[in-house]
Amino acid sequence: GKRGTLRNMKQRLLVVANRLPVSAVRRGEDSWSLEISAGGLVSALLGVKDVDAKWIGWAGVNVSDEVGQRALVRALAEKRCIPVFLDEEIVHQYYNGYCNNILWPLFHYLGLPQEDRLATTRNFESQFNAYKRANQMFADVVNQHYQEGDVVWCHDYHLMFLPKCLKEHNSKMKVGWFLHTPFPSSEIYRTLPSRSDLLRSVLAADLVGFHTYDYARHFVSACTRILGLEGTPEGVEDQGRLTRVAAFPIGIDSERFKRALDLPAVKKHVQELTQRFAGRKVMLGVDRLDMIKGIPQKILAFEKFLEENSDWRDKVVLLQIAVPTRTDVPEYQKLTSQVHEIVGRINGRFGTLSAVPIHHLDRSLDFHALCALYAVTDVALVTSLRDGMNLVSYEFVACQGSKKGVLILSEFAGAAQSLGAGAILVNPWNITEVAKSIEHALKMTSEEREKRHRHNYAHVTTHTAQDWAETFVSELNDTIVEAQLRTRQ
Ligand code: ADQ
Numbered sequence: 001g002k003r004g005t006l007r008n009m010k011q012r013l014l015v016v017a018n019r020l021p022v023s024a025v026r027r028g029e030d031s032w033s034l035e036i037s038a039g040g041l042v043s044a045l046l047g048v049k050d051v052d053a054k055w056i057g058w059a060g061v062n063v064s065d066e067v068g069q070r071a072l073v074r075a076l077a078e079k080r081c082i083p084v085f086l087d088e089e090i091v092h093q094y095y096n097g098y099c100n101n102i103l104w105p106l107f108h109y110l111g112l113p114q115e116d117r118l119a120t121t122r123n124f125e126s127q128f129n130a131y132k133r134a135n136q137m138f139a140d141v142v143n144q145h146y147q148e149g150d151v152v153w154c155h156d157y158h159l160m161f162l163p164k165c166l167k168e169h170n171s172k173m174k175v176g177w178f179l180h181t182p183f184p185s186s187e188i189y190r191t192l193p194s195r196s197d198l199l200r201s202v203l204a205a206d207l208v209g210f211h212t213y214d215y216a217r218h219f220v221s222a223c224t225r226i227l228g229l230e231g232t233p234e235g236v237e238d239q240g241r242l243t244r245v246a247a248f249p250i251g252i253d254s255e256r257f258k259r260a261l262d263l264p265a266v267k268k269h270v271q272e273l274t275q276r277f278a279g280r281k282v283m284l285g286v287d288r289l290d291m292i293k294g295i296p297q298k299i300l301a302f303e304k305f306l307e308e309n310s311d312w313r314d315k316v317v318l319l320q321i322a323v324p325t326r327t328d329v330p331e332y333q334k335l336t337s338q339v340h341e342i343v344g345r346i347n348g349r350f351g352t353l354s355a356v357p358i359h360h361l362d363r364s365l366d367f368h369a370l371c372a373l374y375a376v377t378d379v380a381l382v383t384s385l386r387d388g389m390n391l392v393s394y395e396f397v398a399c400q401g402s403k404k405g406v407l408i409l410s411e412f413a414g415a416a417q418s419l420g421a422g423a424i425l426v427n428p429w430n431i432t433e434v435a436k437s438i439e440h441a442l443k444m445t446s447e448e449r450e451k452r453h454r455h456n457y458a459h460v461t462t463h464t465a466q467d468w469a470e471t472f473v474s475e476l477n478d479t480i481v482e483a484q485l486r487t488r489q
Pocket of ligand 1: 180181250286287288321322323363364365366370387388389390391392393395
């Protein structure tokens with residue numbers, strides 16, 4: 001059987017990610033209130049059959065006193081979560097520094113920080129050391145809670161050092177690692193000073209997963225070129241030990257969106273929005289406010305479209321919902337004011353006393369409001385400059401069962417590989433091309449729209465987050481079984 005001797009038992013799974021899927025607010029010396037954030041990962045893992053999952057990660061708050069820590073551990077236990085306590089200095093160096101200032105931009109092809117080379121090189125050492133220390137702290141918590149037979153699934157670029165820490169402690173532990181961002185071309189990756197250490201650590205895992213074949217291929221190339229190892233169709237081989245490398249494209253819980261659309265509150269919201277924008281086509285962008293999402297490029301393309309299609313100026317509106325993230329980083333503050341400036345200029349240029357062409361909101365929407373917006377949208381605009389997958393494109397498609405709107409999608413989002421046949425694919429850097437695609441999308445015949453939508457909808461509803469998690473976990477189990485067989489033979 002697929003799950004070997006565990007066939008009749010619930011598979012225990014330890015999910016390790018930088019952030020726990022909860023937000024914690026301290027109410028008193030020893031009391032906390034917790035809210036579970038129902039993101040894709042959570043619902044993916046809740047839906048996996050025969051798996052008993054626990055989460056290990058940082059709760060997003062600094063708790064330095066023991067009373068507070070013990071109380072948080074107790075509160076989180078009820079949500080099947082186990083906290084890793086990181087102090088302020090570690091968070092600054094590991095999370096803000098190494099993860100978000102170095103790995104995130106590099107993996108999205110923005111390169112290493114360049115403003116002050118010397119300072120960066122000096123910081124780099126201490127930030128990498130903090131990164132390793134933080135990963136060891138995650139490993140310590142995993143080791144405390146690990147029981148024989150558990151599988152451990154590590155997530156994302158924050159925890160590339162974790163597989164090695166875990167295997168050094170217990171070589172029999174089944175360890176998987178999945179990257180949610182792109183893995184860049186080895187020509188970009190090789191600029192990273194700690195390139196070899198990180199690759200060797202990831203290779204300590206039994207299964208390494210990416211959203212697309214391209215990312216998996218880039219990773220294998222990095223291992224062959226930088227470490228001189230051998231790439232095989234199965235993965236990477238080092239002195240007879242195989243690390244399996246494969247693509248596991250993530251999906252969404254499409255049923256959750258369909259169910260939401262049937263709720264009276266959401267229907268009411270849909271009705272209000274329909275009235276509000278009557279007589280105008282609705283275009284929508286939903287992004288975290290991040291440089292990788294190409295928000296300025298998107299808005300400039302919309303401006304070009306309005307410039308060249310004066311008859312459309314009072315017939316279309318662009319709603320751009322951008323949740324601020326990493327607001328303490330100067331580059332992100334700069335991006336916010338840049339976007340505000342462009343939006344202001346365009347609204348000043350094309351707005352009238354009664355209407356403006358762009359509504360830009362700096363905030364996050366609750367799930368029901370988001371579903372309603374997706375449902376009333378005629379054209380969704382996803383123009384990421386690079387994006388591991390991009391779930392917004394999937395969520396939009398899931399909510400378009402009746403409207404059958406058009407998706408304009410960057411070819412640099414992982415989602416382009418799965419929704420490419422239904423979406424209009426664009427190079428987000430080519431503003432002329434994106435403006436033309438907006439025109440194409442708005443004027444598209446209903447036959448073409450339906451055909452494109454059918455393709456996307458079939459994909460999104462049959463490649464769900466649950467399938468993704470199930471496939472990864474079962475393949476992680478298989479990898480181990482195979483490895484044991486090989487040593488027995
Ligand atoms: P993100 O970069 O966060 O994720 P994405 O995949 O689009 O990008 O997911 C964003 C999520 O946040 C979606 O569920 C969306 O609904 C929600 N969201 C965004 N803006 C919002 C707003 N204004 N209000 C409410 N909700 C909002 C990373 C990678 C992606 C990869 C995922 C999953 O960067 O490429 O697809 O992880 O692996």
